[in-house]
Amino acid sequence: MMKNILIVEDDEGIREAIAVYMTQQGYNPILCGNGEEGLQAMKLHTIHLAIVDIMMPVMDGIEMTLHARKTYDFPIVFLSAKSEDIDKITGLNIGADDYVTKPFGSMELIARVKSHLRRYERMLEYKENTKQPKEKTKLQVGLIELDIYQKKVWVEDKRVHLTPKEFQILELFMNNPNRVLSAEQIYESVWQEMAINTETIMVHIRKLREKIEVDPKNPQYIKVVWGVGYILEGDVTT
Structure with a gap:
Protein backbone atom coordinates (compact mmCIF):
# COMPACT_ATOMS: atom_id res chain seq x y z
CA MET A 1 0.00 0.00 0.00
CA MET A 2 1.31 3.45 -0.91
CA LYS A 3 2.08 5.45 2.22
CA ASN A 4 0.46 8.84 2.73
CA ILE A 5 2.81 11.61 3.85
CA LEU A 6 1.05 14.67 5.25
CA ILE A 7 2.94 17.90 4.51
CA VAL A 8 1.76 20.88 6.57
CA GLU A 9 3.69 24.00 5.51
CA ASP A 10 2.47 27.52 4.77
CA ASP A 11 5.33 28.31 2.34
CA GLU A 12 4.06 27.00 -0.99
CA GLY A 13 7.56 26.66 -2.49
CA ILE A 14 8.83 24.51 0.40
CA ARG A 15 5.57 22.54 0.45
CA GLU A 16 5.78 21.71 -3.25
CA ALA A 17 9.49 20.83 -3.05
CA ILE A 18 8.87 18.34 -0.22
CA ALA A 19 5.98 16.88 -2.23
CA VAL A 20 8.36 16.24 -5.13
CA TYR A 21 10.86 14.52 -2.80
CA MET A 22 8.15 12.27 -1.38
CA THR A 23 6.71 11.41 -4.79
CA GLN A 24 10.16 10.41 -6.03
CA GLN A 25 10.39 7.94 -3.13
CA GLY A 26 7.06 6.35 -4.03
CA TYR A 27 5.01 8.07 -1.33
CA ASN A 28 1.70 9.90 -1.75
CA PRO A 29 2.02 13.51 -0.52
CA ILE A 30 -1.02 15.25 0.98
CA LEU A 31 -0.52 19.02 1.10
CA CYS A 32 -1.91 21.48 3.65
CA GLY A 33 -1.16 25.14 4.35
CA ASN A 34 -1.86 25.28 8.11
CA GLY A 35 -2.64 23.16 11.16
CA GLU A 36 -6.41 23.28 10.76
CA GLU A 37 -6.14 21.91 7.23
CA GLY A 38 -3.74 19.26 8.55
CA LEU A 39 -6.20 18.05 11.18
CA GLN A 40 -8.95 17.86 8.57
CA ALA A 41 -6.68 15.81 6.28
CA MET A 42 -6.07 13.33 9.12
CA LYS A 43 -9.82 12.67 9.26
CA LEU A 44 -10.01 12.08 5.51
CA HIS A 45 -6.88 9.99 4.94
CA THR A 46 -4.85 7.28 6.64
CA ILE A 47 -1.66 9.17 7.44
CA HIS A 48 1.61 7.26 7.88
CA LEU A 49 3.86 10.25 8.68
CA ALA A 50 3.50 14.04 8.91
CA ILE A 51 6.06 16.72 8.07
CA VAL A 52 4.95 19.85 9.91
CA ASP A 53 6.19 23.43 9.95
CA ILE A 54 6.17 25.06 13.39
CA MET A 55 5.31 28.66 12.50
CA MET A 56 2.09 28.88 10.46
CA PRO A 57 -0.97 31.14 10.35
CA VAL A 58 -4.43 30.07 11.59
CA MET A 59 -3.02 27.11 13.59
CA ASP A 60 0.68 26.46 14.12
CA GLY A 61 2.45 23.12 14.22
CA ILE A 62 2.59 22.98 18.03
CA GLU A 63 -1.17 23.33 18.44
CA MET A 64 -1.86 20.93 15.59
CA THR A 65 0.38 18.29 17.19
CA LEU A 66 -1.37 18.70 20.56
CA HIS A 67 -4.71 17.96 18.88
CA ALA A 68 -3.32 15.16 16.68
CA ARG A 69 -1.75 13.23 19.55
CA LYS A 70 -5.13 12.80 21.21
CA THR A 71 -6.06 10.41 18.40
CA TYR A 72 -3.12 9.52 16.15
CA ASP A 73 0.28 7.94 16.77
CA PHE A 74 1.98 8.25 13.35
CA PRO A 75 5.44 9.92 13.34
CA ILE A 76 5.58 13.72 13.19
CA GLY A 95 4.62 14.29 20.86
CA ALA A 96 6.69 15.20 17.80
CA ASP A 97 9.24 12.51 16.92
CA ASP A 98 11.97 14.54 15.22
CA TYR A 99 12.83 17.86 13.62
CA VAL A 100 14.74 19.11 10.60
CA THR A 101 16.24 22.60 10.62
CA LYS A 102 15.66 24.92 7.67
CA PRO A 103 17.29 25.14 5.23
CA PHE A 104 17.55 21.36 4.84
CA GLY A 105 18.79 19.03 2.15
CA SER A 106 16.48 16.58 0.43
CA MET A 107 18.64 13.58 1.35
CA GLU A 108 18.52 14.41 5.07
CA LEU A 109 14.74 14.78 5.06
CA ILE A 110 14.22 11.58 3.05
CA ALA A 111 16.53 9.62 5.37
CA ARG A 112 14.62 10.78 8.46
CA VAL A 113 11.26 10.01 6.85
CA LYS A 114 12.34 6.48 5.91
CA SER A 115 13.80 5.86 9.36
CA HIS A 116 10.62 6.91 11.15
CA LEU A 117 8.41 4.95 8.75
CA ARG A 118 10.41 1.79 9.48
CA ARG A 119 9.99 2.29 13.22
CA TYR A 120 6.28 2.99 12.81
CA GLU A 121 5.80 -0.17 10.73
CA ARG A 122 7.59 -2.24 13.37
CA MET A 123 5.39 -0.73 16.08
CA LEU A 124 2.21 -1.52 14.14
CA GLU A 125 3.41 -5.06 13.47
CA TYR A 126 4.18 -5.57 17.16
CA LYS A 127 0.74 -4.27 18.15
CA GLU A 128 -0.92 -6.61 15.67
CA ASN A 129 1.08 -9.63 16.83
CA THR A 130 0.40 -8.98 20.51
CA LYS A 131 -3.25 -8.01 20.13
CA GLN A 132 -5.51 -10.11 22.31
CA ASP A 147 -25.21 -15.96 24.89
CA ILE A 148 -22.43 -16.99 27.27
CA TYR A 149 -22.66 -13.98 29.61
CA GLN A 150 -26.42 -13.47 29.72
CA LYS A 151 -27.00 -17.23 29.99
CA LYS A 152 -29.71 -17.08 27.35
CA VAL A 153 -30.57 -19.36 24.43
CA TRP A 154 -32.61 -18.78 21.29
CA VAL A 155 -33.76 -21.32 18.72
CA GLU A 156 -34.99 -19.89 15.43
CA ASP A 157 -35.01 -16.46 17.16
CA LYS A 158 -37.34 -17.72 19.91
CA ARG A 159 -36.14 -17.60 23.51
CA VAL A 160 -35.73 -21.02 25.14
CA HIS A 161 -35.50 -21.35 28.92
CA LEU A 162 -32.98 -23.91 30.17
CA THR A 163 -31.95 -25.06 33.62
CA PRO A 164 -28.35 -24.22 34.64
CA LYS A 165 -27.17 -27.77 33.90
CA GLU A 166 -28.96 -27.87 30.55
CA PHE A 167 -27.32 -24.57 29.65
CA GLN A 168 -23.87 -25.90 30.62
CA ILE A 169 -24.35 -29.04 28.55
CA LEU A 170 -25.51 -27.07 25.52
CA GLU A 171 -22.61 -24.61 25.93
CA LEU A 172 -20.19 -27.56 26.01
CA PHE A 173 -21.69 -28.95 22.80
CA MET A 174 -21.60 -25.55 21.10
CA ASN A 175 -17.96 -25.08 22.03
CA ASN A 176 -17.30 -28.47 20.41
CA PRO A 177 -19.64 -28.55 17.40
CA ASN A 178 -19.66 -31.60 15.12
CA ARG A 179 -17.46 -33.46 17.60
CA VAL A 180 -18.46 -36.61 19.46
CA LEU A 181 -18.43 -36.25 23.26
CA GLU A 193 -16.21 -34.58 39.23
CA MET A 194 -15.42 -38.11 38.15
CA ALA A 195 -18.24 -39.78 36.23
CA ILE A 196 -19.66 -42.75 38.13
CA ASN A 197 -23.25 -42.89 36.89
CA THR A 198 -23.81 -41.22 33.52
CA GLU A 199 -27.52 -42.01 33.29
CA THR A 200 -28.20 -38.44 34.41
CA ILE A 201 -26.61 -37.26 31.14
CA MET A 202 -29.17 -39.23 29.17
CA VAL A 203 -31.98 -37.61 31.18
CA HIS A 204 -30.62 -34.07 30.76
CA ILE A 205 -30.08 -34.52 27.03
CA ARG A 206 -33.60 -35.86 26.59
CA LYS A 207 -34.97 -32.74 28.33
CA LEU A 208 -32.63 -30.51 26.35
CA ARG A 209 -33.87 -32.01 23.10
CA GLU A 210 -37.46 -31.36 24.12
CA LYS A 211 -36.61 -27.66 24.35
CA ILE A 212 -34.41 -27.11 21.29
CA GLU A 213 -35.54 -29.73 18.77
CA VAL A 214 -38.58 -29.46 16.52
CA ASP A 215 -39.01 -33.24 16.78
CA PRO A 216 -37.15 -34.57 19.86
CA LYS A 217 -37.61 -38.18 18.70
CA ASN A 218 -35.95 -37.35 15.39
CA PRO A 219 -33.36 -34.77 16.51
CA GLN A 220 -31.74 -32.39 14.06
CA TYR A 221 -29.01 -31.16 16.40
CA ILE A 222 -28.09 -33.41 19.34
CA LYS A 223 -27.67 -36.95 18.06
CA VAL A 224 -26.51 -40.24 19.55
CA VAL A 225 -23.40 -41.90 18.21
CA TRP A 226 -24.09 -45.43 19.41
CA GLY A 227 -21.45 -46.88 21.67
CA VAL A 228 -19.49 -43.61 21.70
CA GLY A 229 -21.51 -40.64 22.94
CA TYR A 230 -23.35 -37.60 21.62
CA ILE A 231 -22.72 -35.01 18.94
CA LEU A 232 -24.14 -31.57 18.18
CA GLU A 233 -24.42 -31.26 14.41
CA GLY A 234 -24.88 -28.03 12.48
CA ASP A 235 -23.24 -25.22 10.58
CA VAL A 236 -21.09 -23.03 12.79
CA THR A 237 -21.50 -19.25 12.52
CA THR A 238 -18.36 -17.38 13.53
Missing part, protein backbone atom coordinates in the same frame (compact mmCIF):
# COMPACT_ATOMS: atom_id res chain seq x y z
CA VAL A 77 8.70 15.47 11.90
CA PHE A 78 8.92 19.21 12.56
CA LEU A 79 10.43 21.74 10.19
CA SER A 80 12.01 24.59 12.14
CA ALA A 81 14.23 27.64 11.73
CA LYS A 82 17.33 27.96 13.91
CA SER A 83 15.62 30.72 15.88
CA GLU A 84 12.85 28.33 16.96
CA ASP A 85 14.89 26.17 19.38
CA ILE A 86 12.40 26.62 22.24
CA ASP A 87 9.56 25.61 19.91
CA LYS A 88 11.51 22.51 18.82
CA ILE A 89 11.89 21.41 22.44
CA THR A 90 8.22 22.10 23.11
CA GLY A 91 7.25 20.11 20.03
CA LEU A 92 9.30 17.08 21.05
CA ASN A 93 7.81 17.23 24.54
CA ILE A 94 4.22 17.19 23.27
CA PRO A 133 -8.17 -11.95 20.31
CA LYS A 134 -11.71 -10.86 21.07
CA GLU A 135 -13.36 -13.21 23.50
CA LYS A 136 -16.50 -14.77 22.11
CA THR A 137 -19.65 -13.76 23.92
CA LYS A 138 -22.08 -15.63 21.66
CA LEU A 139 -22.05 -19.04 20.02
CA GLN A 140 -24.22 -20.13 17.11
CA VAL A 141 -24.67 -23.56 15.58
CA GLY A 142 -27.40 -23.92 13.01
CA LEU A 143 -30.35 -21.90 14.28
CA ILE A 144 -29.32 -22.23 17.93
CA GLU A 145 -27.80 -19.11 19.46
CA LEU A 146 -26.29 -19.05 22.95
CA SER A 182 -18.75 -39.26 25.51
CA ALA A 183 -21.19 -39.25 28.41
CA GLU A 184 -18.19 -39.34 30.75
CA GLN A 185 -16.66 -36.25 29.10
CA ILE A 186 -19.93 -34.35 29.39
CA TYR A 187 -20.44 -35.33 33.03
CA GLU A 188 -16.90 -34.51 34.14
CA SER A 189 -16.90 -31.19 32.28
CA VAL A 190 -20.26 -30.01 33.64
CA TRP A 191 -20.30 -31.53 37.13
CA GLN A 192 -16.55 -31.15 37.65
Whole structure:
Protein backbone atom coordinates (compact mmCIF):
# COMPACT_ATOMS: atom_id res chain seq x y z
CA MET A 1 0.00 0.00 0.00
CA MET A 2 1.31 3.45 -0.91
CA LYS A 3 2.08 5.45 2.22
CA ASN A 4 0.46 8.84 2.73
CA ILE A 5 2.81 11.61 3.85
CA LEU A 6 1.05 14.67 5.25
CA ILE A 7 2.94 17.90 4.51
CA VAL A 8 1.76 20.88 6.57
CA GLU A 9 3.69 24.00 5.51
CA ASP A 10 2.47 27.52 4.77
CA ASP A 11 5.33 28.31 2.34
CA GLU A 12 4.06 27.00 -0.99
CA GLY A 13 7.56 26.66 -2.49
CA ILE A 14 8.83 24.51 0.40
CA ARG A 15 5.57 22.54 0.45
CA GLU A 16 5.78 21.71 -3.25
CA ALA A 17 9.49 20.83 -3.05
CA ILE A 18 8.87 18.34 -0.22
CA ALA A 19 5.98 16.88 -2.23
CA VAL A 20 8.36 16.24 -5.13
CA TYR A 21 10.86 14.52 -2.80
CA MET A 22 8.15 12.27 -1.38
CA THR A 23 6.71 11.41 -4.79
CA GLN A 24 10.16 10.41 -6.03
CA GLN A 25 10.39 7.94 -3.13
CA GLY A 26 7.06 6.35 -4.03
CA TYR A 27 5.01 8.07 -1.33
CA ASN A 28 1.70 9.90 -1.75
CA PRO A 29 2.02 13.51 -0.52
CA ILE A 30 -1.02 15.25 0.98
CA LEU A 31 -0.52 19.02 1.10
CA CYS A 32 -1.91 21.48 3.65
CA GLY A 33 -1.16 25.14 4.35
CA ASN A 34 -1.86 25.28 8.11
CA GLY A 35 -2.64 23.16 11.16
CA GLU A 36 -6.41 23.28 10.76
CA GLU A 37 -6.14 21.91 7.23
CA GLY A 38 -3.74 19.26 8.55
CA LEU A 39 -6.20 18.05 11.18
CA GLN A 40 -8.95 17.86 8.57
CA ALA A 41 -6.68 15.81 6.28
CA MET A 42 -6.07 13.33 9.12
CA LYS A 43 -9.82 12.67 9.26
CA LEU A 44 -10.01 12.08 5.51
CA HIS A 45 -6.88 9.99 4.94
CA THR A 46 -4.85 7.28 6.64
CA ILE A 47 -1.66 9.17 7.44
CA HIS A 48 1.61 7.26 7.88
CA LEU A 49 3.86 10.25 8.68
CA ALA A 50 3.50 14.04 8.91
CA ILE A 51 6.06 16.72 8.07
CA VAL A 52 4.95 19.85 9.91
CA ASP A 53 6.19 23.43 9.95
CA ILE A 54 6.17 25.06 13.39
CA MET A 55 5.31 28.66 12.50
CA MET A 56 2.09 28.88 10.46
CA PRO A 57 -0.97 31.14 10.35
CA VAL A 58 -4.43 30.07 11.59
CA MET A 59 -3.02 27.11 13.59
CA ASP A 60 0.68 26.46 14.12
CA GLY A 61 2.45 23.12 14.22
CA ILE A 62 2.59 22.98 18.03
CA GLU A 63 -1.17 23.33 18.44
CA MET A 64 -1.86 20.93 15.59
CA THR A 65 0.38 18.29 17.19
CA LEU A 66 -1.37 18.70 20.56
CA HIS A 67 -4.71 17.96 18.88
CA ALA A 68 -3.32 15.16 16.68
CA ARG A 69 -1.75 13.23 19.55
CA LYS A 70 -5.13 12.80 21.21
CA THR A 71 -6.06 10.41 18.40
CA TYR A 72 -3.12 9.52 16.15
CA ASP A 73 0.28 7.94 16.77
CA PHE A 74 1.98 8.25 13.35
CA PRO A 75 5.44 9.92 13.34
CA ILE A 76 5.58 13.72 13.19
CA VAL A 77 8.70 15.47 11.90
CA PHE A 78 8.92 19.21 12.56
CA LEU A 79 10.43 21.74 10.19
CA SER A 80 12.01 24.59 12.14
CA ALA A 81 14.23 27.64 11.73
CA LYS A 82 17.33 27.96 13.91
CA SER A 83 15.62 30.72 15.88
CA GLU A 84 12.85 28.33 16.96
CA ASP A 85 14.89 26.17 19.38
CA ILE A 86 12.40 26.62 22.24
CA ASP A 87 9.56 25.61 19.91
CA LYS A 88 11.51 22.51 18.82
CA ILE A 89 11.89 21.41 22.44
CA THR A 90 8.22 22.10 23.11
CA GLY A 91 7.25 20.11 20.03
CA LEU A 92 9.30 17.08 21.05
CA ASN A 93 7.81 17.23 24.54
CA ILE A 94 4.22 17.19 23.27
CA GLY A 95 4.62 14.29 20.86
CA ALA A 96 6.69 15.20 17.80
CA ASP A 97 9.24 12.51 16.92
CA ASP A 98 11.97 14.54 15.22
CA TYR A 99 12.83 17.86 13.62
CA VAL A 100 14.74 19.11 10.60
CA THR A 101 16.24 22.60 10.62
CA LYS A 102 15.66 24.92 7.67
CA PRO A 103 17.29 25.14 5.23
CA PHE A 104 17.55 21.36 4.84
CA GLY A 105 18.79 19.03 2.15
CA SER A 106 16.48 16.58 0.43
CA MET A 107 18.64 13.58 1.35
CA GLU A 108 18.52 14.41 5.07
CA LEU A 109 14.74 14.78 5.06
CA ILE A 110 14.22 11.58 3.05
CA ALA A 111 16.53 9.62 5.37
CA ARG A 112 14.62 10.78 8.46
CA VAL A 113 11.26 10.01 6.85
CA LYS A 114 12.34 6.48 5.91
CA SER A 115 13.80 5.86 9.36
CA HIS A 116 10.62 6.91 11.15
CA LEU A 117 8.41 4.95 8.75
CA ARG A 118 10.41 1.79 9.48
CA ARG A 119 9.99 2.29 13.22
CA TYR A 120 6.28 2.99 12.81
CA GLU A 121 5.80 -0.17 10.73
CA ARG A 122 7.59 -2.24 13.37
CA MET A 123 5.39 -0.73 16.08
CA LEU A 124 2.21 -1.52 14.14
CA GLU A 125 3.41 -5.06 13.47
CA TYR A 126 4.18 -5.57 17.16
CA LYS A 127 0.74 -4.27 18.15
CA GLU A 128 -0.92 -6.61 15.67
CA ASN A 129 1.08 -9.63 16.83
CA THR A 130 0.40 -8.98 20.51
CA LYS A 131 -3.25 -8.01 20.13
CA GLN A 132 -5.51 -10.11 22.31
CA PRO A 133 -8.17 -11.95 20.31
CA LYS A 134 -11.71 -10.86 21.07
CA GLU A 135 -13.36 -13.21 23.50
CA LYS A 136 -16.50 -14.77 22.11
CA THR A 137 -19.65 -13.76 23.92
CA LYS A 138 -22.08 -15.63 21.66
CA LEU A 139 -22.05 -19.04 20.02
CA GLN A 140 -24.22 -20.13 17.11
CA VAL A 141 -24.67 -23.56 15.58
CA GLY A 142 -27.40 -23.92 13.01
CA LEU A 143 -30.35 -21.90 14.28
CA ILE A 144 -29.32 -22.23 17.93
CA GLU A 145 -27.80 -19.11 19.46
CA LEU A 146 -26.29 -19.05 22.95
CA ASP A 147 -25.21 -15.96 24.89
CA ILE A 148 -22.43 -16.99 27.27
CA TYR A 149 -22.66 -13.98 29.61
CA GLN A 150 -26.42 -13.47 29.72
CA LYS A 151 -27.00 -17.23 29.99
CA LYS A 152 -29.71 -17.08 27.35
CA VAL A 153 -30.57 -19.36 24.43
CA TRP A 154 -32.61 -18.78 21.29
CA VAL A 155 -33.76 -21.32 18.72
CA GLU A 156 -34.99 -19.89 15.43
CA ASP A 157 -35.01 -16.46 17.16
CA LYS A 158 -37.34 -17.72 19.91
CA ARG A 159 -36.14 -17.60 23.51
CA VAL A 160 -35.73 -21.02 25.14
CA HIS A 161 -35.50 -21.35 28.92
CA LEU A 162 -32.98 -23.91 30.17
CA THR A 163 -31.95 -25.06 33.62
CA PRO A 164 -28.35 -24.22 34.64
CA LYS A 165 -27.17 -27.77 33.90
CA GLU A 166 -28.96 -27.87 30.55
CA PHE A 167 -27.32 -24.57 29.65
CA GLN A 168 -23.87 -25.90 30.62
CA ILE A 169 -24.35 -29.04 28.55
CA LEU A 170 -25.51 -27.07 25.52
CA GLU A 171 -22.61 -24.61 25.93
CA LEU A 172 -20.19 -27.56 26.01
CA PHE A 173 -21.69 -28.95 22.80
CA MET A 174 -21.60 -25.55 21.10
CA ASN A 175 -17.96 -25.08 22.03
CA ASN A 176 -17.30 -28.47 20.41
CA PRO A 177 -19.64 -28.55 17.40
CA ASN A 178 -19.66 -31.60 15.12
CA ARG A 179 -17.46 -33.46 17.60
CA VAL A 180 -18.46 -36.61 19.46
CA LEU A 181 -18.43 -36.25 23.26
CA SER A 182 -18.75 -39.26 25.51
CA ALA A 183 -21.19 -39.25 28.41
CA GLU A 184 -18.19 -39.34 30.75
CA GLN A 185 -16.66 -36.25 29.10
CA ILE A 186 -19.93 -34.35 29.39
CA TYR A 187 -20.44 -35.33 33.03
CA GLU A 188 -16.90 -34.51 34.14
CA SER A 189 -16.90 -31.19 32.28
CA VAL A 190 -20.26 -30.01 33.64
CA TRP A 191 -20.30 -31.53 37.13
CA GLN A 192 -16.55 -31.15 37.65
CA GLU A 193 -16.21 -34.58 39.23
CA MET A 194 -15.42 -38.11 38.15
CA ALA A 195 -18.24 -39.78 36.23
CA ILE A 196 -19.66 -42.75 38.13
CA ASN A 197 -23.25 -42.89 36.89
CA THR A 198 -23.81 -41.22 33.52
CA GLU A 199 -27.52 -42.01 33.29
CA THR A 200 -28.20 -38.44 34.41
CA ILE A 201 -26.61 -37.26 31.14
CA MET A 202 -29.17 -39.23 29.17
CA VAL A 203 -31.98 -37.61 31.18
CA HIS A 204 -30.62 -34.07 30.76
CA ILE A 205 -30.08 -34.52 27.03
CA ARG A 206 -33.60 -35.86 26.59
CA LYS A 207 -34.97 -32.74 28.33
CA LEU A 208 -32.63 -30.51 26.35
CA ARG A 209 -33.87 -32.01 23.10
CA GLU A 210 -37.46 -31.36 24.12
CA LYS A 211 -36.61 -27.66 24.35
CA ILE A 212 -34.41 -27.11 21.29
CA GLU A 213 -35.54 -29.73 18.77
CA VAL A 214 -38.58 -29.46 16.52
CA ASP A 215 -39.01 -33.24 16.78
CA PRO A 216 -37.15 -34.57 19.86
CA LYS A 217 -37.61 -38.18 18.70
CA ASN A 218 -35.95 -37.35 15.39
CA PRO A 219 -33.36 -34.77 16.51
CA GLN A 220 -31.74 -32.39 14.06
CA TYR A 221 -29.01 -31.16 16.40
CA ILE A 222 -28.09 -33.41 19.34
CA LYS A 223 -27.67 -36.95 18.06
CA VAL A 224 -26.51 -40.24 19.55
CA VAL A 225 -23.40 -41.90 18.21
CA TRP A 226 -24.09 -45.43 19.41
CA GLY A 227 -21.45 -46.88 21.67
CA VAL A 228 -19.49 -43.61 21.70
CA GLY A 229 -21.51 -40.64 22.94
CA TYR A 230 -23.35 -37.60 21.62
CA ILE A 231 -22.72 -35.01 18.94
CA LEU A 232 -24.14 -31.57 18.18
CA GLU A 233 -24.42 -31.26 14.41
CA GLY A 234 -24.88 -28.03 12.48
CA ASP A 235 -23.24 -25.22 10.58
CA VAL A 236 -21.09 -23.03 12.79
CA THR A 237 -21.50 -19.25 12.52
CA THR A 238 -18.36 -17.38 13.53
